[in-house]
Amino acid sequence: MSPRRSYDQYCSAARALDAVGDRWTLLIVRELLAGPRRYTDLHADLPGVSTDVLASRLKDMERDGLTTRRRMPPPGAVYVYELTGRGRELLPVLQALGEWGAPLLGxxxxxxxxxxxxxxxxxxxxxxxxxxxxxxxxxDEGEFYVRAGAVAGEQPVYGEGSAPSAPDARLALDTETCTALCRGDLTLAEAIRTHRVAVSGDSPLSKALREP
Incomplete structure (x- = not known):
């Protein structure tokens, strides 16, 4: 394994970029915030990354204490990658970066x-x-679930497909509306009020979402 490159600057921002500033690293974190993932799943959801680069980044992230690799019990018996506590602490970093980059979506x-x-x-x-x-x-592209009010703890903050248990609320919307929410052009309350987002469910959370 090659030595980690460094900016050699006694600065916390530079040290952070030493660990996560390489191309693809933060996007791997984005994927692993959904929980343990197989290498093949990561590669499928990171279009454009080569197998060599992905393998190298995962090794670097494990060395730097951001991820671990473990073997799932039978009948799966496959290796998966998952974030450590240190890796999960990057959730607000990714959210802030996404918020800053939202106007660039176009x-x-x-x-x-x-x-x-x-x-x-x-x-x-x-x-x-x-x-x-x-x-x-x-x-339009598919379904996923999120844990509203969640912090980067032991449970994944989101996941692909259906939630493992009955959700507290369901949202249905098109990609255009979702993009507007991401860019900050529209608030969730406005989108619900104007019927661009449909809310269903009887929990306190779903009722709060439907309030004007």
Whole structure:
């Protein structure tokens, strides 16, 4: 394993970039915030990354204490990668970076890949203040769920597909509306009030979302 490159600056920002500033590292963190992932799953949801680069980044992240690799018990018996506590602490960093970059989204380019769950972290921020609970989200590209009010603890803050248990609320919206929410052009309350987001469920969280 090659030695980690360093800016050699006695500065906390420089030290942080020593660890996570390489291309693809923070996007790997984004994927692992959904919980343990197999190498093949990571590669599928990081279009454009080569197998060599992905393997190298995962080794570096394990060395730096951001991820661990473990073997799942039978019948799966496959290796998965997951974030350590130190790695999960990057959640607010990614959210802040996403908020800063939201105005740069603009129109989707023909070459742009998209996955439904890439909208999970911006939606977590949009859900702040409504309460806690699991929210199932349906977009044109697919479904995912988020844990509203969650912090980067032991449980994943979001996941692909259906929630493992009955969600507290369900949101249905199109990608255009979701992009507007991510860019800050529209608040979640406004989107619900104007019927651009449909809310279903009887929990306190779903009722809070439906309040004018």
């Amino acid at each position: 129109e989707r380019r023909p070459t742009d890949a998209v996955r439904a769950h890439w909208f999970a972290l911006p939606l977590l921020r949009a859900l702040e203040g409504f309460g806690e609970g699991v929210v199932q989200v349906r977009l």
